[in-house]
Amino acid sequence: xxxxSPIEPVLLARLGRPDSASIETYLEDGGYASWKKVLxxxxxxxxxxxxxxxxxxxxxxxxxGGAGFPCGMKWTFVPPKEKRGGKPxxxxxxxxxxxxxxxxxxxxxxxxxxxxLEGMMLASFALDVKHAYLxxxxxxxxxxxxxxxxxxxxxxxxxxxxxxxxxxxxxxxxIHRGAGAYICGEETALIESLxxxxxxxxxxxxxxxxxxxxxxxxxxxxxxxxxxxxxxLDRGPEWFKSIGRNEKNTGPxxxxxxxxxxxxxxxxxxxxxxxxxxxAMAGGVKGGRKIKAVIxxxxxxxxxxxKEVENLPMDFDGVAAAKSMLGxxxxxxxxxxxxxxxxxTNIAKFFAHESCGQCTPCREGTPWMHKMLKRVxxxxxxxxxxxxxxxxxxxxxxxxxxxxxxxAAIAPVLSGITKFREEFEAYxxxxxxxxxxxxxxxxxxxxxxxxxxxxxx
Amino acid sequence: xxxxxxxxxxxxxxxLSCGQALSFSSPTRADFERLLTRYPTxxxxxxxxxxxxxxxxxxxxxxxxDYVATLLELSPAFVWGVxxxxxxxxxxxxxxxxxxxxxxxxxxxxxxxxxxxxxRKRLGDPKPGETTPDGKFTVVEVECLAQCDKAxxxxxxxxxxxxxxxxxLEAFLGSLK
Ligand SMILES: Cc1cc2nc3c(=O)[nH]c(=O)nc-3n(C[C@H](O)[C@H](O)[C@H](O)COP(=O)(O)O)c2cc1C
Ligand code: SF4
Ligand code: FES
Numbered sequence: 001x002x003x004x005s006p007i008e009p010v011l012l013a014r015l016g017r018p019d020s021a022s023i024e025t026y027l028e029d030g031g032y033a034s035w036k037k038v039l040x041x042x043x044x045x046x047x048x049x050x051x052x053x054x055x056x057x058x059x060x061x062x063x064x065g066g067a068g069f070p071c072g073m074k075w076t077f078v079p080p081k082e083k084r085g086g087k088p089x090x091x092x093x094x095x096x097x098x099x100x101x102x103x104x105x106x107x108x109x110x111x112x113x114x115x116x117l118e119g120m121m122l123a124s125f126a127l128d129v130k131h132a133y134l135x136x137x138x139x140x141x142x143x144x145x146x147x148x149x150x151x152x153x154x155x156x157x158x159x160x161x162x163x164x165x166x167x168x169x170x171x172x173x174x175i176h177r178g179a180g181a182y183i184c185g186e187e188t189a190l191i192e193s194l195x196x197x198x199x200x201x202x203x204x205x206x207x208x209x210x211x212x213x214x215x216x217x218x219x220x221x222x223x224x225x226x227x228x229x230x231x232x233l234d235r236g237p238e239w240f241k242s243i244g245r246n247e248k249n250t251g252p253x254x255x256x257x258x259x260x261x262x263x264x265x266x267x268x269x270x271x272x273x274x275x276x277x278x279x280a281m282a283g284g285v286k287g288g289r290k291i292k293a294v295i296x297x298x299x300x301x302x303x304x305x306x307k308e309v310e311n312l313p314m315d316f317d318g319v320a321a322a323k324s325m326l327g328x329x330x331x332x333x334x335x336x337x338x339x340x341x342x343x344x345t346n347i348a349k350f351f352a353h354e355s356c357g358q359c360t361p362c363r364e365g366t367p368w369m370h371k372m373l374k375r376v377x378x379x380x381x382x383x384x385x386x387x388x389x390x391x392x393x394x395x396x397x398x399x400x401x402x403x404x405x406x407x408a409a410i411a412p413v414l415s416g417i418t419k420f421r422e423e424f425e426a427y428x429x430x431x432x433x434x435x436x437x438x439x440x441x442x443x444x445x446x447x448x449x450x451x452x453x454x455x456x457x
Numbered sequence: 458x459x460x461x462x463x464x465x466x467x468x469x470x471x472x473l474s475c476g477q478a479l480s481f482s483s484p485t486r487a488d489f490e491r492l493l494t495r496y497p498t499x500x501x502x503x504x505x506x507x508x509x510x511x512x513x514x515x516x517x518x519x520x521x522x523d524y525v526a527t528l529l530e531l532s533p534a535f536v537w538g539v540x541x542x543x544x545x546x547x548x549x550x551x552x553x554x555x556x557x558x559x560x561x562x563x564x565x566x567x568x569x570x571x572x573x574x575x576x577r578k579r580l581g582d583p584k585p586g587e588t589t590p591d592g593k594f595t596v597v598e599v600e601c602l603a604q605c606d607k608a609x610x611x612x613x614x615x616x617x618x619x620x621x622x623x624x625x626l627e628a629f630l631g632s633l634k
Contacts (some may be wrong), residue, residue: 100561100601138545139602141615174495179504179543182600196503196529198542214497256605258563264606299562299601330605332563346565350600 003244004270004277010252011227012268014112021146023153026114032159034233035121039167042125052126056229059237060250065094065185065222066297066327068316071229075127077209078217087216091124091132092194095223096178096185098137099298100350101330104254105223107266109136109143112227113150117173119226121159122233124171127219131172134223135190138179147175182354186403187220188212189356200356201403224254245272249315253329257282260289260335272315278331289335293420297327299347300408302415303340324415340423344416345373351409359401365392366409373413381428386417472537473549475518485513489528499529503539507546516547544599552588552595554633557612558621560598563605568623572609573598575623579630594633 014020014029026032041047057072078089093116097105109116116134124132136144151173154160162170176194178184184193188202191213212218228251232240244250253271255278258264262283269278275294285291291306296314302324304312312318319326334343352370357363369392372385393410400406417424481489488509492502506529510521517540519533526533540546547555558573573596577583580594588595604610607619613633621629 097603098601101563101605102601103603103605106603137603138543139599139612142617172495177505177508179507180545180599181543193504194501195498196500196531196539198539214501258605258608259566264563264608266606295562332566332605334566338566343562343565346560346562346570350561353600 003242003246003250004273007243007252007268007270009268010231011108011115011224011254012111012266014115015107020111021113021150023114023150023157026112027157030234031114032118034230035118035159036165038122038125038233039165039169042167042169047125049126049128052122052233055237056126056232059228059232059240060244060247061225061228061232061240062249062316063222064224064228064253064329065220066099066300066325068326071221071225074209074221075123075219077207078127078219079210081128084217088131089127089129090213090216090218091120091127091129092187092190092213092218092220093120093132093134093223093226094185094187094190094220095134095136095140096182096190097140097223097328098182098185099300099328099330100347101258101295101298101332102256102328103258104256104266104329106140106143108223108227108254109140109147113147114154115227115230116147116223117150117154117159119228119230120173121171122229123219123221123226125169129219130170131174133174133176133194133213135176135178135184135194137184138177141177144175144177151175181356182350183356183403183405186405188403190220191218198356200358201405203402228252243270245270245313245315245318248317249313253315255314256328256330257333258330259295259333260286260338261333262286269314272313272318275309275312275314278314279333282333285333285335287335289337291333292336292338293334293340293343295324295330295332295334295412296322297325298330299332299350300411301325301327301330302411303334303419304415305419324411339377340416340420341373341377341427344412345370345377347412348373348409351405355405355409359406361396361400362406362409365396365406368392369409369413375433376424376427376431379427379431380433381424381431382433383428385428386421386424389413390417472517472519472522472540475514475516475520477520479514479518479520479524481509481513481524485509500531503529503531503536504543507536507540511546516550549586550588553593554595554613556594556596556633557599557602558596559600559602559604559608559610559612561601561605563601564608564610567608569609572611572621572623572626575626576630579626594630 019025038047053075061071062068095105120132181199183189184199186201189199193199208218241250249272255267267281293303294309295301295303296319308322316326348370352366355362355366372389375381393413397407397410492505496502506525522536523533526536560569560573580589602610609621611618611621
């Protein structure tokens with residue numbers, strides 16, 4: 001059996017089930033079986049934190065939040081109890097979901113909040129966590145209400161609280177609402193925000209696993225990652241590994257398809273399915289038009305051309321091989337009618353607005369890129385603008401900043417200008433900028449030299 | 458920029474005064490006390506406490522900042538610094554309907570920028586964040602609302618609205634009483 005054959009929905013299995021968010025239907029459908037199983041076997045030593053971690057490791061699960069970091073391995077970075085100096089460990093479920101084009105975690109939380117909670121419970125067991133937090137973006141007011149209801153019913157049934165199900169273990173879960181700031185999805189910004197501060201990413205190291213929220217060892221995992229944990233505990237790592245393209249890309253995956261497609265939505269498929277399969281699931285390109293570009297992993301990912309996405313395996317390594325990233329699996333389709341310079345300007349505006357302001361290259365660079373792009377699409381671009389843009393972008397990324405937001409901000413600009421340069425040039429050719437006639441060739445050449453020297457590579 | 462990330466959806470400048478000292482009503486005070494039990498530090502209750510303040514008074518005034526600061530044993534300057542970092546704390550009163558139009562990429566590809574422009578035009582071209590004279594509407598542009606499959610996406614106060622295309626705008630605005 002190929003790991004890429006169509007699967008019965010796993011993460012979205014309960015989508016469309018009436019009252020799917022209630023604890024009653026969740027229990028009817030076999031929910032909390034793994035939580036009961038693990039807790040039930042914890043006293044006898046049949047189930048230990050290490051055993052849960054080993055299963056997750058064996059499954060090959062990689063984080064669904066963006067970076068694709070192996071989940072079980074991340075958990076092992078938390079120091080053992082004797083080296084923690086009495087400090088508690090915290091689990092933070094990242095439900096900030098703000099990457100433009102991403103809407104899968106919302107669906108998971110809306111349709112099946114107990115699936116998310118059970119994933120958090122199992123991860124908490126593995127990590128010796130006594131209090132886990134779910135950080136949800138501020139805009140999802142109603143989802144937060146629904147989660148609070150789910151948490152309350154889990155307490156009422158004894159799945160949370162003191163001495164959970166007679167296991168002698170305590171566990172609390174708190175839903176914490178953000179207040180509107182994309183950067184709070186970055187794990188150390190999320191930690192700062194949870195502590196009640198501005199969402200400024202922290203310099204790493206120390207990594208959160210060693211010193212995270214309130215100076216304690218902390219694991220941050222995405223909503224979908226934690227849902228996968230529940231299913232790995234339900235069905236075993238071999239089953240999980242049987243789905244997906246290869247050993248390094250395993251399990252079911254949610255893809256958010258939006259933009260110019262007939263049926264935008266969240267689609268579940270084995271990780272690594274070819275691009276064409278996903279496009280077909282989303283009903284194909286709107287109006288039967290042709291594709292011009294595809295953003296495979298949210299606004300932070302480099303654009304790919306129609307040619308580049310052909311037969312592309314939609315998983316972490318497949319998309320990385322095409323020099324972009326799967327990220328949050330937010331696939332934004334742009335058809336042949338799309339004005340790429342305007343799309344790139346739109347994305348640049350997002351990043352200029354959302355930079356947290358700590359690092360000079362990012363704080364200054366993102367608005368400059370946006371201003372220059374706006375100038376180009378407003379018909380006032382200079383001939384030198386494109387190379388200057390590439391140059392600015394070249395000075396922002398690659399470890400120049402505290403977090404990788406800056407790298408995210410330049411990816412759409414670099415890829416857009418490099419792959420669709422003629423569209424930008426067409427705007428500039430029609431430009432009425434007063435300097436335009438000067439045709440500052442000298443500067444253009446200097447920039448070109450620097451480019452050739454790899455200064456912005 | 459910090460200032461940019463903190464550009465409140467509404468209200469441009471400093472902590473505006475509401476003209477009177479504030480304190481939580483007793484149900485809100487009870488909610489606040491419950492909050493404190495969920496965190497190991499008082500400071501961690503800041504974002505949720507500001508939410509309570511906004512629920513109670515509709516926006517975060519200078520007096521609200523002072524009050525929350527006292528409750529959590531923080532300096533008002535620190536609290537204000539946090540308020541201004543996040544976009545969802547209103548720094549001035551807003552209209553009965555706070556219309557938040559997403560113009561990020563997936564919505565943009567589906568005509569959101571035109572929807573936003575048209576929306577403002579129909580409401581008499583208020584400045585971004587400015588409230589219409591009848592106190593009914595405040596319109597702002599926001600980033601991706603994680604509803605990209607239902608583009609263009611719009612939020613009014615806490616409620617989500619889907620596929621608000623330009624031709625549906627008149628009926629949509631009319632439905633907001
Ligand atoms: C700018 C930025 C924004 C991010 N936003 C999110 C987000 O909204 N949700 C999320 O799960 N991860 C987000 N991440 C990734 C997190 O930092 C972190 O890697 C992730 O939550 C870890 O979970 P995982 O290992 O389960 O994937 C973001 C990262 C960056 C740099
Ligand atoms: S790279 Fe940008 S977002 Fe990240 S810490 Fe620096 S200024 Fe903030
Ligand atoms: S781009 Fe508008 S909701 Fe995501």
